[in-house]
Amino acid sequence: MFNHLTLAISIFVLTYVIIMSEKINRTAIAMFGAVLLLLFNIESQEMALEHVDFNTIGLLIGMMIIVNIMKKTGIFQYIAIVSAKFVKGEPWKIIVIFSIITAASSALLDNVTTILLIVPITLVITETLGANPIPFLIPLILMANIGGTATLIGDPPNIMIGSATGLGFLDFIQNMTPITIVIFIVTLFLLKLIYKKDLNATEEQKAKIMALNEALAIKDRALLKKSLFVLFLTVFGFMFHQSFGYESATVALFGAGLLLLLSKIDPEEILLEVEWPTIFFFTALFILVGGLVEVGAIDFLAEKVLAITHGNMVMTMLLILWGAAIASAFLDNIPFVATMIPLIKSIGAMSAISITPLWWALALGACLGGNGTLVGASANVIVSGMLEKKGRRIGFLNYMKIGFPLMIISIVLSTVYLLIFYV
Amino acid sequence: MRKLINAEVLEHSMKLQQMGGKINIVNSKLCYVSFDISGFELMYVYNINKKGNYFLERIKPYPLPLKEFESENDVVDIIAIDLEQFKNAIKSHHSSEFVDAGRMLIEVLKKFEDLYLYYNISTEHMNEMMNQLNKFAEQIKQVKSESERLYFKKEPENL
Numbered sequence: 001m002f003n004h005l006t007l008a009i010s011i012f013v014l015t016y017v018i019i020m021s022e023k024i025n026r027t028a029i030a031m032f033g034a035v036l037l038l039l040f041n042i043e044s045q046e047m048a049l050e051h052v053d054f055n056t057i058g059l060l061i062g063m064m065i066i067v068n069i070m071k072k073t074g075i076f077q078y079i080a081i082v083s084a085k086f087v088k089g090e091p092w093k094i095i096v097i098f099s100i101i102t103a104a105s106s107a108l109l110d111n112v113t114t115i116l117l118i119v120p121i122t123l124v125i126t127e128t129l130g131a132n133p134i135p136f137l138i139p140l141i142l143m144a145n146i147g148g149t150a151t152l153i154g155d156p157p158n159i160m161i162g163s164a165t166g167l168g169f170l171d172f173i174q175n176m177t178p179i180t181i182v183i184f185i186v187t188l189f190l191l192k193l194i195y196k197k198d199l200n201a202t203e204e205q206k207a208k209i210m211a212l213n214e215a216l217a218i219k220d221r222a223l224l225k226k227s228l229f230v231l232f233l234t235v236f237g238f239m240f241h242q243s244f245g246y247e248s249a250t251v252a253l254f255g256a257g258l259l260l261l262l263s264k265i266d267p268e269e270i271l272l273e274v275e276w277p278t279i280f281f282f283t284a285l286f287i288l289v290g291g292l293v294e295v296g297a298i299d300f301l302a303e304k305v306l307a308i309t310h311g312n313m314v315m316t317m318l319l320i321l322w323g324a325a326i327a328s329a330f331l332d333n334i335p336f337v338a339t340m341i342p343l344i345k346s347i348g349a350m351s352a353i354s355i356t357p358l359w360w361a362l363a364l365g366a367c368l369g370g371n372g373t374l375v376g377a378s379a380n381v382i383v384s385g386m387l388e389k390k391g392r393r394i395g396f397l398n399y400m401k402i403g404f405p406l407m408i409i410s411i412v413l414s415t416v417y418l419l420i421f422y423v
Numbered sequence: 424m425r426k427l428i429n430a431e432v433l434e435h436s437m438k439l440q441q442m443g444g445k446i447n448i449v450n451s452k453l454c455y456v457s458f459d460i461s462g463f464e465l466m467y468v469y470n471i472n473k474k475g476n477y478f479l480e481r482i483k484p485y486p487l488p489l490k491e492f493e494s495e496n497d498v499v500d501i502i503a504i505d506l507e508q509f510k511n512a513i514k515s516h517h518s519s520e521f522v523d524a525g526r527m528l529i530e531v532l533k534k535f536e537d538l539y540l541y542y543n544i545s546t547e548h549m550n551e552m553m554n555q556l557n558k559f560a561e562q563i564k565q566v567k568s569e570s571e572r573l574y575f576k577k578e579p580e581n582l
Binding site for chain 1: 424425426427429430431433434436437438440441443446450473
């Protein structure tokens with residue numbers, strides 16, 4: 001008969017392999033794996049629920065509610081049209097300004113949400129310009145993943161790290177935003193070298209952009225004012241949540257509740273749009289990883305990592321940064337980070353290493369690594385799917401030729417940053 | 424995937440707004456219903472939602488909007504009557520001719536609309552076509568008056 005350790009590791013590995021293979025829906029297999037842990041009494045139901053990070057879950061749900069109400073106002077289309085007209089329909093300048101919008105939005109919303117809002121608008125703009133959308137969309141994929149790296153709420157790995165460690169919104173702003181800005185600028189400069197010569201538009205096409213009417217984009221002015229007020233209040237709450245002693249989920253759920261109340265929209269209509277499969281996926285992952293913690297597998301792994309790095313902080317940090325980046329370029333970064341969090345905690349408990357830099361290394365590696373390939377992040381997969389529906393194909397290798405070197409450059413910059421400021 | 428559909432809706436909305444359209448997006452269920460009456464396929468599509476804007480359309484044997492209905496319960500009653508009428512009608516010697524004629528009328532309607540949208544036709548031609556249509560409408564009334572009625576549970580809605 002299998003003992004609990006072997007059984008837990010087998011269920012965990014099998015579940016993760018199936019998730020990575022993408023042969024079966026990730027939520028379905030993660031839930032099944034999590035329930036198997038309960039069925040085999042590796043974790044009790046009560047213990048499993050204790051492993052669920054309700055701060056991460058609450059933050060995700062809260063932000064999804066706020067965004068789903070906000071997008072009804074038409075604010076994103078309005079900003080896009082004003083921006084495209086501001087640069088007078090010049091293709092490269094549109095890419096620059098849309099990259100800024102994408103990175104900034106992605107810092108406040110999760111990457112997938114940002115992409116789902118900005119890409120449809122970009123497709124309308126490129127169609128109006130009569131341009132190939134691919135040179136516009138690849139920069140947006142990269143910038144969504146880069147922008148998301150900057151803040152606590154920008155990307156699910158950061159939410160999970162913040163929640164597990166108590167690192168707050170301002171901690172992320174102080175430690176992640178500066179390097180993210182540098183990576184954004186360097187990436188944009190390199191993209192200019194790659195794409196500038198391919199981007200042309202006639203005066204007639206630019207005139208069509210100038211003829212777009214931003215006023216038509218705003219659907220509900222009253223809702224827009226309420227949404228902006230709540231968004232401002234929520235961002236303010238995130239900035240000071242640690243000073244007030246609140247968890248970040250409390251802030252997001254307060255914003256969501258207040259906006260639901262003020263908007264008077266049927267809550268059922270908004271809650272339908274919450275990405276419940278993602279929420280259940282996270283919940284199941286927390287239970288799966290919790291199983292490994294309970295049987296001592298995480299402590300065992302931590303010992304092995306320390307044996308490789310000899311307890312050296314710099315080596316451990318670089319191993320986490322580069323390991324996370326390469327893994328996230330090919331695999332879903334959420335299960336990876338879910339496993340790394342207890343592992344890093346165990347490393348901290350077993351050694352004298354200061355683990356705070358390790359969290360930044362994990363966040364940078366997991367978030368930026370997603371830029372490496374077309375399957376590296378959900379945002380990439382979604383853009384690729386949207387383009388295929390339009391009869392256009394980015395192609396795994398075509399994307400990788402651009403994305404992978406740019407990802408490596410961003411990780412090199414992150415390495416330099418971590419070595420200068422945290423060693 | 425729901426989020427991809429939402430992204431597509433967003434793209435459509437932006438284009439339609441720029442054309443001056445007002446878009447009201449309603450969460451709804453679209454239901455397809457099909458019946459096999461001894462090899463004769465009858466198919467309907469209807470939409471059901473919380474906002475009270477429902478529609479029901481028969482899509483086979485030929486497409487025909489049946490009715491906007493007021494309550495979701497009405498849709499089953501309407502389909503039940505339509506189904507019963509078709510079960511009855513396919514026993515007719517002329518069943519296949521009726522179905523072919525129905526399809527032909529829809530084709531004629533599409534061609535007629537193309538005339539309107541693509542061509543500037545003369546008054547003589549317009550009058551001639553209107554006369555033909557009036558004659559056809561009169562003929563339907565005449566055939567009705569000279570034919571035996573077979574279905575009595577409900578009065579005809581258009582005749």
